[in-house]
Amino acid sequence: MSVNARTMSDDELFYGHKACPGCGGALVVRQALKVLGKDAVAALPAGCMSATGFNFPQLAFANNAMITPFAATASVLSGIEAGLRAQGIKPDGCTVVGFAGDGGTADIGLQALSGAIDRNDDVLYFCYDNEAYMNTGIQRSSETPFGASTTTTPAGPSHPGCVTGKKDLFAMVAAQGIPYAATASIGYPNDLLKKVEKARDIRGTRFIHVMAPCPVGWGFPSSDTIALGKGIVDCGLWYLAEYEDGRFTLNRDPGRFASVADHLRSQSRYRALTDADIVTIEAHRDQVWQRLRQRCSCESS
Amino acid sequence: MRRFISGNDAFAEGVRLARPHVISAYPITPQTTVVEALSSMVEDGRLQAEYLHVESEHSALSAAMGASATGARTFTATSSQGLLYMAECLTYVAGGRFPVVMMNANRALALPWNIYGDQRDSLALLDHGWIQLYVQDNQEALDAALMAFAIAEDSRVSLPFMVNLDGFALTHTYEPVDVPDQAAADEFLPPYVTANKFDFDHPVSLGYSAGPEFNRYYAHAHHRDMVAAESVIDEVEERFAARFGRRYPGLVEAYRCDDAETVLVTLGSIAGLVRDVVDELRAEGRPVGLLRIRYMRPFPAAAIAEALRGASAVGVLEKDISYGAEGTVFTNVLSALARRGSVPPVRDFIGGLGGDDITREQIRDAFAELERAAAGEQYVDPVMFLGGAA
Ligand SMILES: Cc1ncc(C[n+]2csc(CCOP(=O)(O)OP(=O)(O)O)c2C)c(N)n1
């Protein structure tokens, strides 16, 4: 049975949290837990989801959950899994699952994540990517894209914003031979749900990198989160792919991309981009896609 | 069974007897042989535990926390830079009230880089909410491993426990050690039972955040239970003595302090040599004593004040220095004396840094210095580096 937006459970496991209206990250946690069910044990490091989900006495998880040190999502997951297994008390269908931000994954938590994959611990790791350190006030992370203004890469006379591009986590975890990895976006919920369901049923380390737009940090109306999550895929600045059994699959190849300029201009973080900057971004996108297409066999187009 | 083994091996035997579910550790000299010994025990089946080959100390302790949150009995070990690398996780584990047991092999801190023993590592982290015990010999190390789980996991305590062994002086030195049998250990140490864990029937959030309006409740409960650990330590030592016939003296060990005019206070393995010197000086008719602090947290302020009641001068001999101030043990001992309301002349002898020898002669000199202080000799700076200054 396959879960999709129509058939997914009405049971809420993440609610009553303090995330901003239109928060993409909160949708990742909520939707993933609907698929994983109430026996999921969740670990969340410092970041928006723990800051908004764990405020005593307003505790937003209906399943077992805990906060971890910022760098320690994956290692806490490994410990939880080992503890349950060593005592023989892990329920059938219990997923030990982490939800960490882009900073908590691509920057400070990368070492622990790599360690868990190396040991092939039986844990599912989500990176919800809002492309900056949002909880501390929109500072740059290594997933902040070129041209985005953040509070530590402010748009100014010398630069339109961040001058570096996104770290390729998907390729990095695949290079370690992880049993399952995927990219997804909350703008494509059925694709996301399908991947969560698949990851749930695979043993060993699984990793899903989900694009999770943030109205506050990106500068768009909170009603547009899903549209942005879809738009970023349609214009080719994000992609939906899987890595399984050593093979890459591109789940969606738009063929012709929607307008990058329209997508970027809908967010105030890109306010300082010139037309020339946009041409640079498009050229870089094309390079990324060339690499992706070489790496992946296409599932659809 | 009596065996001739190192401090690390003795500790590993104690951990084996405690039957932890999860061990998560990262190697660093001089801790390495304890995790090597545990790895072989897991490999050959003498110990049934999950051994997590983590990629750093930060992960070692955070994985231990995750395991403890499932109700598992959990062990880790480290030293020096590794302990500092864990520092962030120390407060998570303590604040989350997870009774993880750790062995720390006391070692100097870089720079200058140095692998030898002193106590700057653990003393720098005194305020991170862990119970801290300093042992004196290998038998005490093994016994402490067993007792640490009993004390940490007691529901009145629920706090992580750091057992400190002097690097090399204990970790790599061989002594005859009595290794209890498993049945006796099982009788002594009950399984870990706690409400502070994940529950699949009634799911919980663990280690959440608590704002200004609630934070002090957690801090106060942490402090209260750390203080309460004092009586639990006594109870557990009593049970241990009844079961194994070895009696430990509680949070401090006073040796010939009753009628002593000068007392040297210290921690760890150097207490053995100080004890010898006390006997020598006593034979010469000089009324000296030794106070060995076993637990730095909970801090036995009342027991220290009581043991030093009759002393006209008190010295602290310690392997650490809080730069620009004084030794951390000295600060704590002065606080115990000040709470009592009277502070005799005091001296702080800093020695053994980076594995430097503390000699019999230096200890004799320290007592001579205390005798001059007791006689009223003035001093400018109570902090003295043994062996002379730079
Ligand atoms: C060791 C440590 N360093 C820094 C911080 C401060 N901090 C808390 S959350 C955060 C940013 C989190 O960014 P990300 O992982 O992308 O999650 P987001 O807030 O965007 O959801 C930072 C820097 C911390 N809590 N711990």
Ligand code: SF4
């Ligand atoms: S700042 Fe962004 S990521 Fe954080 S809670 Fe608000 S919308 Fe979500």
Ligand SMILES: [Mg+2]
């Ligand atoms: Mg982020």
